[in-house]
Amino acid sequence: MIHLAMLLLAYAGFVGICVSMAKHQPELLGRKLEPLRQRQVRWGGAAALAAAYACAVLADGWKFGSVEWCGAISLAALTLTLAAPYRPRQAAQAGAGAALVGAMLLASALLLSIK
Amino acid sequence: MNGSFRQSMAWLHTWSGLLVGWVLLAMFLTGTATYFRPEITRWMEPETGMPADYHIAAAGAAAYLSKVAPDAKSWSITLPDERQATASVFWQPQPKPGEEERPRRRGRNRDTQATLDAATGDVVKPRETRGGEFFYRFHFQMHYLPVIWGRWFAGLCAMFMLVAIVSGVITHKRIFKDFFTFRPTKAAQRSWLDAHNMTAVLALPFHAMITYTGLVTLMALYMPWGVLANYSSDDAYFKAVFPRAEEIERSGVAAPLAPLPKVIDEASKAWGGGRPWIINVSNPGDATARIEVTRHSGDKLSYRGGSLTFDASGKLLTRSPEAGPANVTGGAMYGIHMGRFAEPVLRWVYFLCSLAGCAMVATGLVLWSVSRRQKLPDPERPHFGFRLVEKLNIGTIAGVPAGMAAMLWANRLLPVEMASRSPWEVHSMFILWGGMILYACLRPNKKAWMETLGLAAFMVAALPIVSAVTTPERNIFANAMRGDGAMVAFDLTLVALGALLAFCGWKAARYKPVAKPKRKAPAPTVATEAA
Structure with missing residues (x-):
C-alpha cells in the first residue's frame, strides 16, 4: 500500500511541476495559470515528491528507500511524459486523483504506524 | 559555456554512443533480463519444483550429503532463496593418499555435485541449460571470447557509455x-x-x-594498482578481504553434526534477522567439524554478506571481521548495481x-541515422558507412530481443538428451541475431524494420505457447493452479514485451519519411538541434 502511495505521489508531483510550466499549460489544462497559481502548483508538486520520499523511507528505511524513490520518480516522469501527448487532459486529471489517493494512503499508513 | 565546447561535446556524444552502441544495447538488454535471473532459470528448468523455505532445503541437503558423502573433506550447500526452487550442493572427497589436492572449483566435477529440490531434498536432474546465468555472464564478459578479454571489452563499452552520458x-x-x-x-527527427x-x-x-557501478564491480580487474601496491599478490588480497578458515585435520573422533536448521536460526539471531545463503561444512561427521554460514545479501544494500563459523555442536565460534570502509563502499556499489x-x-x-x-540506446542509434540522412548529399543513395549503421541498427534492435527469445525457444525445442545442449541454446541466440543483420541487409529498410520487429514480437510473445505445448506442466493455467505466481507473471511479461515489440513494428510500418525540405543554409548538426 505504501509503495502504491509512493508511486501515486511521485506521479502527482510531476504533474504539478509539469502543469506549472507555461509551455505545457495549454495542452494539459486548456488555459494559462496566473503566476501566483503557477507557483502554488509548482510547490505543491515538489511537496508531493517529498511526500513520495517519505513513503519510500517509511516503507524500507533510508538506504533502500532512497534507491526506491529515485526509481519511482523516474518511472512517474516517464509515465507522464509518455501519456501527455496522447491524453493530455486525462494525464493532468489523473495527477489530481493520484495526489488525493496517495495522500490518503500515506495518512492512513502514518496513523497505523503511530498506533 | 560557449558554443564550440558544446559542439565538441555533441561530437563526442554522437561518436562514443554510436561506436559501441550495438554492443551496449545487447549488454543493456541482457542486463535488464538479469534482474529476473532466478525466474529465467526456473523457466528454463521445467523439471524443478517450487521455491521452499530454506530451513527445509538445508535439512534436505544435509540429509543427502550425509548419505552420499559422509566422510568428505568438505560440503558446500548453496541454499535457495524465495525465488529459487533448488539448492545446489557439492562436496570435496578426501584426497586419496599420494594424490595432489584438487583445487576447490565448482562445476568442474559432475560426480561430486548435485541439484536438490528445495522442498523435498530429492535430487533433480534439470535439462542441461545455463538458464538466466547466461544473460548475466554475457552482459559483462560477452561470449566466444576469453573471459578476461570479454570483461575488458565490456568495460571499454561501459566507459564509452559513461562518456556518452556525461557529454x-x-x-x-x-x-x-x-x-x-x-x-x-x-x-x-x-x-x-x-x-x-x-x-x-x-x-x-x-x-x-x-554504468558507474558496473565499472566499479570490475575495478580490481581494470585498475589493479591499488591492490598491487598494498598486497603481495591477488591471492593475498582475496585472503584479506574474504578470509578462509584454517584447515583442521580430522581427529577421527566421530561426532554428529548439529542440525543445520538450528544452526541457521542461531546465525539469523547473530545477524539480527539476516538470512543464510551458503553453508560450508568442513570435516563433516567428525568432532572437528566446522560449519561456516555466509549471509545472503538480499536484505542489505552491500553485496558482501560476511560469515559466521560454528563448531560441530552448533556453537558460534567466530565471526568474519567487519569489512573496512573501502570494502563497504565497494560492496554497496556492487549491491546497488x-x-x-x-x-x-x-x-x-x-x-x-x-x-x-535499452530504449535510450536504441533511440540514440536510430536518431543517428534519421538526423544524418537528411544531410547526405543524396539521401536516396547513402554511402557505405551510413548503410552499415542502418542495417546494424535494424539487425540489432530487433535481433537481440529475438535472439534472447530464440534461446528460450531452443531450451524447449532441443532434445533433452542432446549432447552439448546448453552451448546450442546459446548459439541459437547469436545465430538469430546474426541472421537478422544479414536479413536486414537484403531487404529495403522499411520492410526490414517491419519484418524483423514482427518476427521478434512473435518470438517473444509465442513463448508461453511453446512452453505450454512442450512442457504441459508449465502452461500458464497449471502454474496458476500450483500457485506459482512468478511463472504466471513470467509468461504475462513475455506477452507484454512481445506486444511492445509489435507496437514498434507497427510504428515502423506507419512511418513515412518526410520529404526533404529545401534548405539554403547547411543543415544544423544533431547538437544544435538538441540545443
Whole structure:
C-alpha cells in the first residue's frame, strides 16, 4: 500500500511541476495559470515528491528507500511524459486523483504506524 | 559555456554512443533480463519444483550429503532463496593418499555435485541449460571470447557509455525546459530526439548509477594498482578481504553434526534477522567439524554478506571481521548495481528503468541515422558507412530481443538428451541475431524494420505457447493452479514485451519519411538541434 502511495505521489508531483510550466499549460489544462497559481502548483508538486520520499523511507528505511524513490520518480516522469501527448487532459486529471489517493494512503499508513 | 565546447561535446556524444552502441544495447538488454535471473532459470528448468523455505532445503541437503558423502573433506550447500526452487550442493572427497589436492572449483566435477529440490531434498536432474546465468555472464564478459578479454571489452563499452552520458548531459541545453517534452507526431527527427532525451533524462539517475557501478564491480580487474601496491599478490588480497578458515585435520573422533536448521536460526539471531545463503561444512561427521554460514545479501544494500563459523555442536565460534570502509563502499556499489535486495516492487522499478535504458540506446542509434540522412548529399543513395549503421541498427534492435527469445525457444525445442545442449541454446541466440543483420541487409529498410520487429514480437510473445505445448506442466493455467505466481507473471511479461515489440513494428510500418525540405543554409548538426 505504501509503495502504491509512493508511486501515486511521485506521479502527482510531476504533474504539478509539469502543469506549472507555461509551455505545457495549454495542452494539459486548456488555459494559462496566473503566476501566483503557477507557483502554488509548482510547490505543491515538489511537496508531493517529498511526500513520495517519505513513503519510500517509511516503507524500507533510508538506504533502500532512497534507491526506491529515485526509481519511482523516474518511472512517474516517464509515465507522464509518455501519456501527455496522447491524453493530455486525462494525464493532468489523473495527477489530481493520484495526489488525493496517495495522500490518503500515506495518512492512513502514518496513523497505523503511530498506533 | 560557449558554443564550440558544446559542439565538441555533441561530437563526442554522437561518436562514443554510436561506436559501441550495438554492443551496449545487447549488454543493456541482457542486463535488464538479469534482474529476473532466478525466474529465467526456473523457466528454463521445467523439471524443478517450487521455491521452499530454506530451513527445509538445508535439512534436505544435509540429509543427502550425509548419505552420499559422509566422510568428505568438505560440503558446500548453496541454499535457495524465495525465488529459487533448488539448492545446489557439492562436496570435496578426501584426497586419496599420494594424490595432489584438487583445487576447490565448482562445476568442474559432475560426480561430486548435485541439484536438490528445495522442498523435498530429492535430487533433480534439470535439462542441461545455463538458464538466466547466461544473460548475466554475457552482459559483462560477452561470449566466444576469453573471459578476461570479454570483461575488458565490456568495460571499454561501459566507459564509452559513461562518456556518452556525461557529454550528453552537457550537450542537452534544455534539460529542464524540455523535461516533459515528447512530440510523437512531429517530424521524425524531432520525435526521435524527444524520445531519446526523455528516456535518457528521466531515468538519468539509473543510467548513471548502473554504468558507474558496473565499472566499479570490475575495478580490481581494470585498475589493479591499488591492490598491487598494498598486497603481495591477488591471492593475498582475496585472503584479506574474504578470509578462509584454517584447515583442521580430522581427529577421527566421530561426532554428529548439529542440525543445520538450528544452526541457521542461531546465525539469523547473530545477524539480527539476516538470512543464510551458503553453508560450508568442513570435516563433516567428525568432532572437528566446522560449519561456516555466509549471509545472503538480499536484505542489505552491500553485496558482501560476511560469515559466521560454528563448531560441530552448533556453537558460534567466530565471526568474519567487519569489512573496512573501502570494502563497504565497494560492496554497496556492487549491491546497488545488482539490486539483489530489491523486493518485488523495487525489482520492477529496476527492470522498467533498465528497459528505459535499452530504449535510450536504441533511440540514440536510430536518431543517428534519421538526423544524418537528411544531410547526405543524396539521401536516396547513402554511402557505405551510413548503410552499415542502418542495417546494424535494424539487425540489432530487433535481433537481440529475438535472439534472447530464440534461446528460450531452443531450451524447449532441443532434445533433452542432446549432447552439448546448453552451448546450442546459446548459439541459437547469436545465430538469430546474426541472421537478422544479414536479413536486414537484403531487404529495403522499411520492410526490414517491419519484418524483423514482427518476427521478434512473435518470438517473444509465442513463448508461453511453446512452453505450454512442450512442457504441459508449465502452461500458464497449471502454474496458476500450483500457485506459482512468478511463472504466471513470467509468461504475462513475455506477452507484454512481445506486444511492445509489435507496437514498434507497427510504428515502423506507419512511418513515412518526410520529404526533404529545401534548405539554403547547411543543415544544423544533431547538437544544435538538441540545443
